[in-house]
Amino acid sequence: VTTRDDARLDVWRHFLVAHAALVDVLERELQEAHGLPLAWYDVLVQLNAAGGRRRMGDLAESVLISRSGLTRLVDRMEEAGLVRRARVPGDKRGSEAVLTAEGRSALRTAAPTHLRGIEEHFSRHLNPQEVRAMREALGRIVAASPRADDADV
Amino acid sequence: VTTRDDARLDVWRHFLVAHAALVDVLERELQEAHGLPLAWYDVLVQLNAAGGRRRMGDLAESVLISRSGLTRLVDRMEEAGLVRRARVPGDKRGSEAVLTAEGRSALRTAAPTHLRGIEEHFSRHLNPQEVRAMREALGRIVAASPRADDADV
DNA sequence: CAAGATTGAGGCCTCAATCTTT
DNA sequence: AAAGATTGAGGCCTCAATCTTG
Numbered sequence: 001v002t003t004r005d006d007a008r009l010d011v012w013r014h015f016l017v018a019h020a021a022l023v024d025v026l027e028r029e030l031q032e033a034h035g036l037p038l039a040w041y042d043v044l045v046q047l048n049a050a051g052g053r054r055r056m057g058d059l060a061e062s063v064l065i066s067r068s069g070l071t072r073l074v075d076r077m078e079e080a081g082l083v084r085r086a087r088v089p090g091d092k093r094g095s096e097a098v099l100t101a102e103g104r105s106a107l108r109t110a111a112p113t114h115l116r117g118i119e120e121h122f123s124r125h126l127n128p129q130e131v132r133a134m135r136e137a138l139g140r141i142v143a144a145s146p147r148a149d150d151a152d153v
Numbered sequence: 154v155t156t157r158d159d160a161r162l163d164v165w166r167h168f169l170v171a172h173a174a175l176v177d178v179l180e181r182e183l184q185e186a187h188g189l190p191l192a193w194y195d196v197l198v199q200l201n202a203a204g205g206r207r208r209m210g211d212l213a214e215s216v217l218i219s220r221s222g223l224t225r226l227v228d229r230m231e232e233a234g235l236v237r238r239a240r241v242p243g244d245k246r247g248s249e250a251v252l253t254a255e256g257r258s259a260l261r262t263a264a265p266t267h268l269r270g271i272e273e274h275f276s277r278h279l280n281p282q283e284v285r286a287m288r289e290a291l292g293r294i295v296a297a298s299p300r301a302d303d304a305d306v
Numbered sequence: 307c308a309a310g311a312t313t314g315a316g317g318c319c320t321c322a323a324t325c326t327t328t
Numbered sequence: 329a330a331a332g333a334t335t336g337a338g339g340c341c342t343c344a345a346t347c348t349t350g
Contacts (some may be wrong), residue, residue: 003263006191006286008271008272008279008284009268010288011276011284011287011288011291012271014288014291015275015291016162016217017286018295018298018303019168019169020217020294021298025299035162038320064170065167065318065320066319067333067334068334068335069334070333071334072318073282074318076318089156091328091331091332093327093328093331093332094331095332097239118161118162118165121298122295123162123164123165125290125294126161126164127288128198130287131164132162132292133162133282133283133286133287134167134283134287135167136283137170138164138170141174141175141274141278142167142174145174145178145274175310208310209310209312210310210311216322217327218340219339221312221343221344222340223343224311224312224313225313225340226341228312245348245349246309246348246350247310247346247349
């Protein structure tokens with residue numbers, strides 16, 4: 001069964017290489033066109049999708065980094081004026097990131113660039129059948145994937 | 154065409170989330186079972202695949218990091234005894250990383266864990282048709298992907 | 307001067323510890 | 329004591345500059 005195993009390993013390798021290449025191009029394009037790191041764009045998107053404000057903890061999960069990582073990411077974006085922090089009404093422990101007008105504007109400006117980039121470097125190469133296959137397969141993988149904070153059984 | 158666009162964007166998002174989740178689990182498993190970072194394992198594999206030795210520059214490309222990044226990665230692995238540096242015969246500028254016996258042994262020990270991890274968290278979720286689809290699609294994406302050092306036309 | 311590799315500086319991330327509120 | 333968020337310490341990466349050899 002060596003050939004089948006090899007094919008499966010190949011997919012994994014292709015997956016890693018493709019990810020590295022794609023993140024690299026998309027980051028460069030966004031940076032050159034709008035001076036925006038991909039991580040910042042991601043925060044803007046997630047905030048916008050949530051109506052403009054989001055708890056720090058929830059946001060950290062959405063953008064796939066640790067809580068402390070997000071604290072500093074939001075620090076930098078706050079300094080750049082794209083978001084601000086606000087207290088959350090019911091809970092004095094909490095803090096939420098809020099999209100500023102400038103942040104919303106940066107997102108509107110950058111989105112076309114980034115969406116075109118995703119289309120050009122990624123989606124364009126997938127036929128409808130592959131879109132279906134990858135969506136389902138990757139969805140299953142994510143669903144089955146043990147969350148980092150889960151107990152080890 | 155909103156639904157088709159959404160489906161294509163969904164794939165991209167799934168791709169990012171799956172990558173983050175997979176690298177995270179696989180890294181944790183390798184670390185806990187053998188105290189080996191994924192990046193180290195990757196270097197060991199690439200060296201082994203090349204017969205045990207590799208120019209620093211080539212190796213950097215294979216493991217998807219910068220030259221300077223690889224310099225320090227090899228520094229750490231050398232300190233741990235898994236690789237050593239050697240001059241390259243024909244070119245006094247060059248340097249190559251060479252797998253040590255200990256490195257080869259570490260790879261042999263860790264490989265079963267990691268291969269099982271890839272199978273369990275990734276390959277297992279793909280049916281043969283999806284393996285084919287993903288391999289071809291990702292292969293095309295990588296082939297079309299502009300290399301970082303290419304001119305911007 | 308170009309190529310191969312390393313070093314210096316600085317950015318961003320993670321883990322563990324800490325502070326505040328529940 | 330646990331939850332939410334931040335801070336301190338330290339690791340690893342990248343870019344630009346540097347050193348050596350071609």
